Amino acid sequence: MSDHDITQTGPLAPEDVTADSPFTLPGFFDALGDGRLLAGRCTDCGTHLVPPRPACYECGSRAVTIEEQPRTGEVVSYTAVHRPPSPFSDLAPVTVAVVELDSGARLTGRVTAPVEEVEIGSSVAWRARDPDEVGIDPSAHLPYEEDWPVHEFELTR
Amino acid sequence: MRDAYVIGAGQTAFGAMPAESYRSLFGTALARAVESVPGEFDRETVDEAVVGTLGVGGRQLGLSAPAATEHAGLGGIPCSRIENACAASGYAVRQAVQAVRSGMADVVLAGGVEVMSDTSSDVTKYWLGVSGETEWERLTGTTFAGVYAQMASAYLDKYGATGEDLSRVAVKNHANGANNPKAHLSFECSLEDAADAPIVADPLNLYHCCPTSDGAAAVLVASEDVAEEYSDDPVRVAGVGAASDRVGLFQREAYTAIPASERAAGRAYDRAGVGPGDVDFAEVHDCFAIAELLAYEDLGFCDRGEAPRLLAEGVTDPDGDLPVNPSGGLKSKGHPIGATGAGQVVEAFEQLTGQAGERQIPGATRGLTHNVGGSGGAAVVHILERESEVAR
Numbered sequence: 001m002s003d004h005d006i007t008q009t010g011p012l013a014p015e016d017v018t019a020d021s022p023f024t025l026p027g028f029f030d031a032l033g034d035g036r037l038l039a040g041r042c043t044d045c046g047t048h049l050v051p052p053r054p055a056c057y058e059c060g061s062r063a064v065t066i067e068e069q070p071r072t073g074e075v076v077s078y079t080a081v082h083r084p085p086s087p088f089s090d091l092a093p094v095t096v097a098v099v100e101l102d103s104g105a106r107l108t109g110r111v112t113a114p115v116e117e118v119e120i121g122s123s124v125a126w127r128a129r130d131p132d133e134v135g136i137d138p139s140a141h142l143p144y145e146e147d148w149p150v151h152e153f154e155l156t157r
Numbered sequence: 158m159r160d161a162y163v164i165g166a167g168q169t170a171f172g173a174m175p176a177e178s179y180r181s182l183f184g185t186a187l188a189r190a191v192e193s194v195p196g197e198f199d200r201e202t203v204d205e206a207v208v209g210t211l212g213v214g215g216r217q218l219g220l221s222a223p224a225a226t227e228h229a230g231l232g233g234i235p236c237s238r239i240e241n242a243c244a245a246s247g248y249a250v251r252q253a254v255q256a257v258r259s260g261m262a263d264v265v266l267a268g269g270v271e272v273m274s275d276t277s278s279d280v281t282k283y284w285l286g287v288s289g290e291t292e293w294e295r296l297t298g299t300t301f302a303g304v305y306a307q308m309a310s311a312y313l314d315k316y317g318a319t320g321e322d323l324s325r326v327a328v329k330n331h332a333n334g335a336n337n338p339k340a341h342l343s344f345e346c347s348l349e350d351a352a353d354a355p356i357v358a359d360p361l362n363l364y365h366c367c368p369t370s371d372g373a374a375a376v377l378v379a380s381e382d383v384a385e386e387y388s389d390d391p392v393r394v395a396g397v398g399a400a401s402d403r404v405g406l407f408q409r410e411a412y413t414a415i416p417a418s419e420r421a422a423g424r425a426y427d428r429a430g431v432g433p434g435d436v437d438f439a440e441v442h443d444c445f446a447i448a449e450l451l452a453y454e455d456l457g458f459c460d461r462g463e464a465p466r467l468l469a470e471g472v473t474d475p476d477g478d479l480p481v482n483p484s485g486g487l488k489s490k491g492h493p494i495g496a497t498g499a500g501q502v503v504e505a506f507e508q509l510t511g512q513a514g515e516r517q518i519p520g521a522t523r524g525l526t527h528n529v530g531g532s533g534g535a536a537v538v539h540i541l542e543r544e545s546e547v548a549r
Binding site for chain 1: 278279282283286292293294295296297298299300302303306307308309310311314355356357358359360361403405406407408410412
């Protein structure tokens with residue numbers, strides 16, 4: 001399943017927004033499963049939208065295109081959740097961060113390192129994994145999310 | 158547009174109340190609001206009701222408002238549930254003001270209710286998590302505390318603030334709540350107690366987080382055409398402001414501010430024709446200690462990065478220049494999600510009508526309430542004033 005069209009640029013017609021489109025979560029996670037993190041990029045104001053959205057949440061423009069994102073970035077903020085939802089209890093305390101990728105796009109995700117090793121500005125790289133091998137209880141996922149990969153960040157130095 | 162006035166407001170105690178249901182809580186809050194109206198007031202006068210609730214546990218997600226109002230003797234009137242996470246009933250009050258100002262109704266009940274203490278910690282976490290950016294924030298393993306903790310990390314890093322600055326919020330709000338017979342956690346705590354508590358999500362510890370509570374609150378909003386029939390000195394809704402923002406923290410332009418709060422406050426000040434310096438007290442949304450510090454800055458009480466100093470210098474203490482959360486705030490008074498915003502207006506009403514007992518701020522004539530949904534996806538600010546005093 002890698003037939004998703006990443007050349008789509010808005011404004012999209014309703015019939016363009018299908019489960020293969022990265023503007024929908026199934027299309028987005030399908031690409032992530034193939035190792036490609038796709039962001040929307042507003043061609044009017046430059047805002048990154050992760051995951052992609054059909055309209056820019058900064059300026060409202062629908063002229064949003066798709067850009068593949070780099071793997072590396074820096075921690076913008078972080079925490080360690082000592083009492084996470086129970087599907088994550090095996091991973092507690094769960095280090096979570098907001099990361100700004102080298103492109104400027106931001107996303108949040110789990111960090112594999114203990115919180116003591118993380119600081120604002122830490123260099124990280126993301127990778128996509130099968131939720132089963134991460135140690136997250138499958139009950140964390142709603143039925144339509146079961147096939148979605150999970151992304152996580154690793155410290156790179 | 159005609160003016161809107163608060164003619165009465167009341168609430169249940171907030172806390173764990175296993176013997177109550179959402180209906181009984183709502184009924185008690187309404188009864189107390191009706192009793193608080195100075196003149197003769199029959200609940201049949203209510204034209205319309207707006208009920209804020211998230212519906213934690215899913216107990217009555219559909220038709221929550223008719224289910225609550227029919228139980229309180231208001232059956233048959235137009236009513237609806239309003240959902241904006243923790244800002245649900247702040248928005249219910251705003252909706253009541255809109256209905257009154259537009260001329261569609263003369264007396265509107267804005268209420269809120271939530272029952273949270275009868276679900277397991279996991280279920281509660283889930284129902285708090287549904288107000289985050291679900292696919293992302295939920296599947297990272299974070300919680301609501303975890304999202305605010307990331308705001309706290311960014312704030313501490315940017316301004317050199319400390320855990321002690323966070324703990325001072327707990328110390329002040331618990332001291333205030335100890336004087337509030339309706340407060341959930343009505344005990345005082347020392348700076349040492351607050352500093353030594355177990356970590357929930359770094360850097361937030363247990364004393365930096367509000368409790369989850371049961372409770373209800375009700376506010377009666379009337380038009381200028383009828384307000385005088387019920388009160389010689391009603392509380393005027395001088396200004397209302399509201400704004401929304403991206404649901405996910407990571408998508409937002411700032412982490413060391415809540416932009417929706419700043420925009421909502423700006424609108425409320427503009428409409429009221431006043432500024433932050435004209436406010437005698439404020440009830441702000443301190444779901445986590447960092448949220449109260451951000452509120453000082455978003456509401457214009459001080460410059461960016463100055464909130465810890467404002468707090469440490471006692472400016473926001475009950476005897477300071479600008480008391481904040483005289484009720485104890487969400488931290489001590491409690492946080493029954495859907496009831497919180499209306500509960501803030503109840504406190505403002507009691508302060509402005511001289512009925513706040515040991516918490517009374519002498520000479521309070523203008524107050525501000527600030528209610529936030531999620532981690533800042535929605536915010537609403539009300540400015541309320543005692544017109545007779547302001548006009549002098």
